[in-house]
Amino acid sequence: MEKLYEGKAKVLYPEGKDTLRVYFKDEATAFNAQKRGVIPGKGAVNNQVSARLFAFLEAHGVPTHFVRTLSEREMEVLKVEIIPLEVILRYRVAGSFAKRYGLPEGKPLDPPLLEFSLKDDALGDPLICENAALALGIVDGKTLEEVKRLALRTGELLRGFFQERGLELVDFKLEFGKKDGQVLLADEISPDTMRLWDVNTGERMDKDRFRRDLGGVEEAYQEVLRRVLKG
Ligand SMILES: Nc1ncnc2c1ncn2[C@@H]1O[C@H](COP(=O)(O)OP(=O)(O)O)[C@@H](O)[C@H]1O
Ligand SMILES: [Mg+2]
Incomplete structure (x- = not known):
């Protein structure tokens, strides 16, 4: 599937009619991308931490873009x-x-x-x-x-x-x-x-x-x- 956007930490792909697939990368940047590196396993951590926190916030009345977890490094979100x-x-x-x-x-x-x-x-x-x-x-x-x-x-x-x-x-x-x-x-x-x-x-x-x-x-x-x- 073709990329819609590749940022510093994530890649966005088309998923459903109103949704995107977000892929979390291990690449890390700091200080406005002047410092670059790789943190092995970061993408999987950030995907799973984000998923858990979005679900927790939703359950407590904060509306989020989170739809579901797709894999260790990917989630489906509402396109906003x-x-x-x-x-x-x-x-x-x-x-x-x-x-x-x-x-x-x-x-x-x-x-x-x-x-x-x-x-x-x-x-x-x-x-x-x-x-x-x-x-x-x-x-x-x-x-x-x-x-x-x-x-x-x-x-x-x-x-x-x-x-x-x-x-x-x-x-x-x-x-x-x-x-x-x-x-x-x-x-x-x-x-x-x-x-x-x-x-x-x-x-x-x-x-x-x-x-x-x-x-x-x-x-x-x-x-x-x-x-x-x-x-
Ligand atoms: N639900 C969404 N719909 C559309 N764009 C989104 C959504 N969630 C995040 N984004 C955008 O996708 C990009 C995520 O990739 P990231 O690597 O963090 O980019 P950046 O280098 O711009 O910070 C960001 O530009 C972010 O604003
Ligand atoms: Mg970002």
Whole structure:
């Protein structure tokens, strides 16, 4: 079957009338694709972690694009029109936010901070404020309110889910899309798109191991899958 789109982490193929098949790759990129590598087994982990989290969120009232798992590395999703915003929710200072303000990682953010960046690789996914997104017509007011409500609800649900598994959800990135006027949570939710810190040891259990050459990258991804699938 011919590819519809190949991105940095996934390949999209046509599947049903209104659906796509998403294939999760082992290729990893960081820092706007300046750093590239392979994390063996990552695709299978990210597919299965995403599937479990989408099903969990659906069961708790968050509408998602997830239809079903097709194989270890593939899922079927509803085809949506992606809203070109990366929706980021932060519970502690970390990553690019720490760098931006010259802060050490770890300070709690209370209330949690919702940020947006424009999904545009050529521009390096620049931070964008809500008013700019509205003024530029990237999203309308009603859609933006729904995106914010769903992102905050997703955060509450996922924080609890990971807390029960000995992991703290420190921050994460979501993408939303529209189908028939409805806002759906789309893309993926995986250790590529979340920061997860072990509650007991503080160890990084996410793509920061790859970004920062911390070692044990494959093992961390496998451990996250193991904990996500339990219970
Ligand atoms: N349900 C969906 N319908 C259409 N496009 C989607 C859906 N879910 C995710 N996408 C898009 O598919 C692409 C996924 O591939 P990925 O490798 O993550 O791409 P990128 O390099 O752009 O991040 C992204 O552009 C994402 O916005
Ligand atoms: Mg992506």
